[in-house]
Amino acid sequence: MQLRRSRRGRICRTLGLLTANLFVATGVQAQDSNALPSHDASSADVRGATDDTQTDLGMTRIDGAILFYQEDGGRVRTIEPVLSATFNSTSGDVLSFRFTSDTLTGATPNGAAPWTGFQTFTTPAHAPGKTTTLTGSSGGSTLVTIPGIGTVVRQYTTAPNSIPLDTGFRDQRYAVDLGYSTQWNADTKLSFGGSASIERDYTAITASLGAARDFNHKNTTVSAVLNFEYDLSRPYFGTPSPFTVMNGNPKGAGASKEVYNAVLGVTQVINRRWLAQLNYSIGTTNGYQTDPYRIISVVDPVGAPLQYLYENRPRSRLRQSVYLGNKISIGPTFVDISARYYHDSWGINSITVAAADRVPILSGLYVEPEVRYYRQTSAYFFHDYLLGSQGLPTFASSDSRLGRFSAVTFGAKLGLKVFHTGEVYLQGERYNQSGAAHPPGVPSGLANENFFSGASSTSIIAGYTYAFF
């Protein structure tokens, strides 16, 4: 009898704990709002790779990862370590901190059109000196002194029949994100966030405020997040005036922009196996949005470059998007399907569809293949080049990110549960952009040139997360 009573007591305690976990976990998941995210219910269970149901309540979670990113053709290379710490109180309050550092090197398209001959570009120098090779993974730049004037400029020459790349490119960025969310009452959660990102030539500061409220026995969560961002651009050589000719003279003072963004969301438990999220996002940006390093070619009727002008983009931009995310349990697997439709006042419309499926392999080990498809239309001021015989448009940019293209991503993630609350994860993916290499109506001398300068890349992320009391 004694043994029987003891067993019954253990069962009751276990059921009680499980029920508490279910209430807490589901509530937190339904409020997976847009502040700095944390692992919501992410302690490991040694029984399986996808069966863990414990929460981080009262625990501190450390999460660290590093990204290795390399674009094809010796272009941009990034190494980006990230470390986050999330402190979860027993009452549901969450304080989170994230530190990011990234180092960028390599070459990036400068915006000029390809040509059948060599092209030499002259920009202001970063520093005085004689003849010095600057950082570059696929060539170098040269500092030269212009005779008679004494001005030191940087020059680089690109090969015929190729997308002109600026190889003297290197940057270092540090970013800090802070987030705090608190349970205002039984159904309402408030969140506050802030971040600062500092590069040698760019600074961004953000502040956010959010609220999420549960309805319908925690089956429905309605959330709203407001975000403000202030950016300050300080190009190495100053800010060039739009549509002025590229040269080695120092440019003007830095320029700023402000971004206001709001996301309204509904998270809904559809049924026992299906969680869905629907977001509407609207944001407005005002201020300097031109790329200070990017130029656009002005060509003659044959296609030969006449001059290179600094590009010019509109100062205001209104962006809207609708996002639908789903997490569905199908048998032993967990499927993630999302779609986004985006529209902005620059004329870019895009669709994004992504899917992933987490499949348990062995005890504690799972694999998650992923696929993503993206397609966008071009901004109304996108031009591969400008014709010298025609007048300048109001705005113009040859940045391929503002042009029409599609992109496909294939990837996979491996996760291994370790030490009860920990996980080692490894994710790799291949990203390929494709667009029009030979736009219609190009001058005869450019008929065989490849104009599409979009990127293709390979990235690997390795990380480890662990929670403790």
Add this chain to the structure above:
Amino acid sequence: MRSRPFLAGSRLSFVPVMGIIAVVLSGCVGTVAWDRDILAKQAMSLNTHPLITALHDHIYFSKEGSSGGRTTDGGGCGCN
């Protein structure tokens, strides 16, 4: 010229929209608290790996003309 009604003549759009409405109207949306065993699993979280999501968002923001949707999107440079 009359404007084209929303979704008019588009079966591909019409079917999923009506499907969602049907699910909502059926009263089957949601579940009771003691039936949330699967929803409580970490794998059912909408964002299982926040750092991977943040790193990917940074890559896509830097290489594509659109951003945001899942979370708030800011400005940033994206010049490289």
